[in-house]
Amino acid sequence: MKNTLSQLTRSHLFWPCVTLVLLCLANVYFNPGFFDIEVKDGHLYGSVIDILNRAAPLMLIAMGMTLVIATRGIDISVGATVAIAGAVVAALIGGSLVIKDGVQTYVSNVPMPLAIVAALAVALLCGLWNGLLVAGAGMQPIVATLILMVAGRGVAQLITEGQIVTVYYEPFFFIGNGFIFGIPVSLYIVAVVLAVLLLLTKRTALGLFIESVGINPVASRFSGISARALVFWVYAFCAVTAGIAALIITSNVKSADANNAGLLLELDAILAVALGGTSLAGGRFYLIGTLIGALIIQTLTYAIYSLGVPPEINMVVKAIVVFGVCLIQSPALRDLLMKHAFRTGGTA
Amino acid sequence: MRTSRRSVISAIAAGLVAGTLAMPISASALTLGFAQVGAESEWRTANTGSIKEAAKAAGISLKFSDAQQKQENQIKAIRSFIAQKVDVIAFAPVVTTGWDTVLAEAKRAKIPVILTDRSIETKDPSLYVTMIGSDFTEEGRKAAKWMLENVKGQGDVNIVELQGTVGSAPAIERKKGFEEVIKSEPRFKITRSQTGDFTRAKGKEVMEAFLKTDKNIQVLYAHNDDMAIGAIQAIEAAGMKPGKDITIISIDAVKGAFEAMMAGKLNVSVECNPLLGPQLMNIVKDVKAGKQLPKRINTEEGVFPMETAAKEFPNRKY
Structure with a gap:
C-alpha cells in the first residue's frame, strides 16, 4: 500500500495534478458553480470550458516550448511570433464594413485559407530564423531568440501600421469562437497537435533523440544523431505552434493588436513547462505535464477574476501562488519536509 | 519638344529657388515634440491622426514618437526632444506618476510642456504649462x-x-x-x-x-x-x-x-473626443507667444445613446 503510494507520488504527473486539483477546489470554494457545465445554444458552457478554451493558445505554445527546453534550449520569442502571425492573418483577411443602402456586408481581402497558410508560413520563417541562429551560428538560445523577441513586435507594428486591425470576416471567427459537437474548436486543435507530438516522440525514436541531445549534445552527435538539424527543426516547430496560437487568439477577439497580442506569453509558456515537471536543464520532457502546467496558470488567472481580488494586486497574488507551487514541486524541499515530519512523528 | 523640356527645367529651377527661399521660413517655424502613448485603440489612432494633420495645417514641424504603452519609452522620447531642443513638448502620459525627474529636465532646458488627454500627479505644478484633454x-x-x-x-x-x-x-x-x-x-x-x-x-x-x-x-x-x-x-x-x-x-x-x-x-x-489636434496647435502657438493659459483646458464631449447611433454614425471620424 505504502509502496504504491510512494510510486504515485514519485510519478512526474503527481505534483502538477495535486496543484491543479487544489486550485480547482479553491475555485469551488469561492464559486460553488465552478464545475457546472450546461448546454447553451448547442454548445457546452461553464467555467471549466472557459479555462480550457482560454488556455488553448498557451497549451499549444508550451508544447512547442517543451521540445525546445528538452534540447537544453529556450525560446523567448514566441510572444513576438504570435504578434507577427496575428498581424499577418488579420491584415490579409481584414475585411471591412461596407454599408450599402443601409445593408451591412463584410468582405475579406484575400481568401481565408490563403491568409492562414501565409500566417503559419511567416511563423515558420520566424522559427527558421531562430533555428539558424541557435543550430547554425551556435548562439546561446536565450540570446538568439531575444533578437526576435525585441524586433518582432516592431515587425508586427509595421504590418498593422501601428493600428489595431479589426477583422470583420465572419468565417474566420470559427477558429477561436466556434464549436464542434459542443466543444470549442481550439481544443480540437490542441488535441491534434498533442496527438501528432505523442505519436512522433513515443512511437518513433524522435523523442529519444531530443532527450539525448538535451542531455549530451556531443555524445549524441558521436552516436550518429544529427543534433544540429534536430535543434533547428525543434525551433521551427515551436514557432509554428506560436503561429497556430496566434490564429486562435486573433480569431477569438476578432482583431490583431501588435502591442498586446501574446504579451509575456513566453514567460507563461516557460512556467507551464516548468510546472509540468520538465527540467529547464534539458533532457527528459513531459508533454502531458506541460498541458497540466498551462491549465494551472489559466485556472489561477480565473480564480483571481472570480475571487474579486483588487486589480492592483493581481500580480502579487499570482506570484505568491506560483512561488508556493514551485516550492511544493521542489524535490529537495519535499525530502527535507518528509524527514522533518518523520522525525517528529517518531518522537511522538 | 525642346520648348517643353526647357519649360520643365525652368519649372524645376523655379521650384528649387522657391524651395530655398522657403527654407528659412520653415526653419523659424515652431517644432513640437509629441510623445504618444502608442496604438492601443481606434481612439488613439484618431488622436494621432488629428495631431499629425493639425500640425501640418498649422505649419508646425512635428517630431512624433510612439511609446508602445511603456513609460520608459516615453521618458526616453522626452529626453531626446530636450536634446534636439524642440520649442514645445507635448505628451499623453501612459501613467500618472513618475514624471518629475524628466519634466524637471525639460524645465531646466526652458522647454514648455503640455499634457494631452491624461493628467499626471506631481507636487510641482510648474513642471507643465497646461493640460488639454478630456475630463x-x-x-x-x-x-x-x-x-x-x-x-x-x-x-x-x-x-x-x-x-x-x-x-x-x-x-x-x-x-x-x-x-x-x-x-x-x-x-x-x-x-x-x-x-x-x-x-x-x-x-x-x-x-x-x-x-x-x-x-x-x-x-x-x-x-x-x-x-x-x-x-x-x-x-x-x-x-x-x-x-x-x-x-x-x-x-x-x-x-x-x-x-x-x-x-x-x-x-x-x-x-x-480624441480630435484635439487643432486645439493643441493653437495652445502651442499661445505658449510660445507667452500668453497666460489656464492649467486645464477641456475638450467638448457628448453622450450618445443607442437610439442616436445610426443618425450619428456617418459623422464619426474615429
Missing part, C-alpha cells in the same frame, strides 16, 4: 447619470465594472466620477470590479469569469469601448442578449461602439 471624472459622472435616468425599476441594480489599465488616469478618474454619482442612490451597487487593460481580449476574458460566478448582473460599466466590445462577445456566448439582459455603458464613442449600438448590443457610449 475623465466628468465622463464617469455622465455615464452614471445616464444610468440613473435610464435604468428604471425599484429593485437593486448590480453593476460590474471593467476598469482600464491599473494606475492610468482614465481608469482612476472614470471610476471616481461614476462612484461619486451613484453614492447617493443606494439601489445601485458595484458588485465586481476588475481590470481589463483597455483591451478586447482582457475585457472578454474577465467578463466570461464574471458571468460564471455571478448570475445577477444588471449593468456593465466599461471604462472604454474596446473592453465593452470584448465583453459583449462574452455575454453573447453566455446565451444572453447584450444591451437587453445586461445594460452596457461604455466610454469613448469610437466607430466600433457605434456599430455595436446600431446592432442594439451597446446601450450608450459617453464621448471622449
Whole structure:
C-alpha cells in the first residue's frame, strides 16, 4: 500500500495534478458553480470550458516550448511570433464594413485559407530564423531568440501600421469562437497537435533523440544523431505552434493588436513547462505535464477574476501562488519536509 | 519638344529657388515634440491622426514618437526632444506618476510642456504649462447619470465594472466620477470590479469569469469601448442578449461602439473626443507667444445613446 503510494507520488504527473486539483477546489470554494457545465445554444458552457478554451493558445505554445527546453534550449520569442502571425492573418483577411443602402456586408481581402497558410508560413520563417541562429551560428538560445523577441513586435507594428486591425470576416471567427459537437474548436486543435507530438516522440525514436541531445549534445552527435538539424527543426516547430496560437487568439477577439497580442506569453509558456515537471536543464520532457502546467496558470488567472481580488494586486497574488507551487514541486524541499515530519512523528 | 523640356527645367529651377527661399521660413517655424502613448485603440489612432494633420495645417514641424504603452519609452522620447531642443513638448502620459525627474529636465532646458488627454500627479505644478484633454471624472459622472435616468425599476441594480489599465488616469478618474454619482442612490451597487487593460481580449476574458460566478448582473460599466466590445462577445456566448439582459455603458464613442449600438448590443457610449489636434496647435502657438493659459483646458464631449447611433454614425471620424 505504502509502496504504491510512494510510486504515485514519485510519478512526474503527481505534483502538477495535486496543484491543479487544489486550485480547482479553491475555485469551488469561492464559486460553488465552478464545475457546472450546461448546454447553451448547442454548445457546452461553464467555467471549466472557459479555462480550457482560454488556455488553448498557451497549451499549444508550451508544447512547442517543451521540445525546445528538452534540447537544453529556450525560446523567448514566441510572444513576438504570435504578434507577427496575428498581424499577418488579420491584415490579409481584414475585411471591412461596407454599408450599402443601409445593408451591412463584410468582405475579406484575400481568401481565408490563403491568409492562414501565409500566417503559419511567416511563423515558420520566424522559427527558421531562430533555428539558424541557435543550430547554425551556435548562439546561446536565450540570446538568439531575444533578437526576435525585441524586433518582432516592431515587425508586427509595421504590418498593422501601428493600428489595431479589426477583422470583420465572419468565417474566420470559427477558429477561436466556434464549436464542434459542443466543444470549442481550439481544443480540437490542441488535441491534434498533442496527438501528432505523442505519436512522433513515443512511437518513433524522435523523442529519444531530443532527450539525448538535451542531455549530451556531443555524445549524441558521436552516436550518429544529427543534433544540429534536430535543434533547428525543434525551433521551427515551436514557432509554428506560436503561429497556430496566434490564429486562435486573433480569431477569438476578432482583431490583431501588435502591442498586446501574446504579451509575456513566453514567460507563461516557460512556467507551464516548468510546472509540468520538465527540467529547464534539458533532457527528459513531459508533454502531458506541460498541458497540466498551462491549465494551472489559466485556472489561477480565473480564480483571481472570480475571487474579486483588487486589480492592483493581481500580480502579487499570482506570484505568491506560483512561488508556493514551485516550492511544493521542489524535490529537495519535499525530502527535507518528509524527514522533518518523520522525525517528529517518531518522537511522538 | 525642346520648348517643353526647357519649360520643365525652368519649372524645376523655379521650384528649387522657391524651395530655398522657403527654407528659412520653415526653419523659424515652431517644432513640437509629441510623445504618444502608442496604438492601443481606434481612439488613439484618431488622436494621432488629428495631431499629425493639425500640425501640418498649422505649419508646425512635428517630431512624433510612439511609446508602445511603456513609460520608459516615453521618458526616453522626452529626453531626446530636450536634446534636439524642440520649442514645445507635448505628451499623453501612459501613467500618472513618475514624471518629475524628466519634466524637471525639460524645465531646466526652458522647454514648455503640455499634457494631452491624461493628467499626471506631481507636487510641482510648474513642471507643465497646461493640460488639454478630456475630463475623465466628468465622463464617469455622465455615464452614471445616464444610468440613473435610464435604468428604471425599484429593485437593486448590480453593476460590474471593467476598469482600464491599473494606475492610468482614465481608469482612476472614470471610476471616481461614476462612484461619486451613484453614492447617493443606494439601489445601485458595484458588485465586481476588475481590470481589463483597455483591451478586447482582457475585457472578454474577465467578463466570461464574471458571468460564471455571478448570475445577477444588471449593468456593465466599461471604462472604454474596446473592453465593452470584448465583453459583449462574452455575454453573447453566455446565451444572453447584450444591451437587453445586461445594460452596457461604455466610454469613448469610437466607430466600433457605434456599430455595436446600431446592432442594439451597446446601450450608450459617453464621448471622449480624441480630435484635439487643432486645439493643441493653437495652445502651442499661445505658449510660445507667452500668453497666460489656464492649467486645464477641456475638450467638448457628448453622450450618445443607442437610439442616436445610426443618425450619428456617418459623422464619426474615429
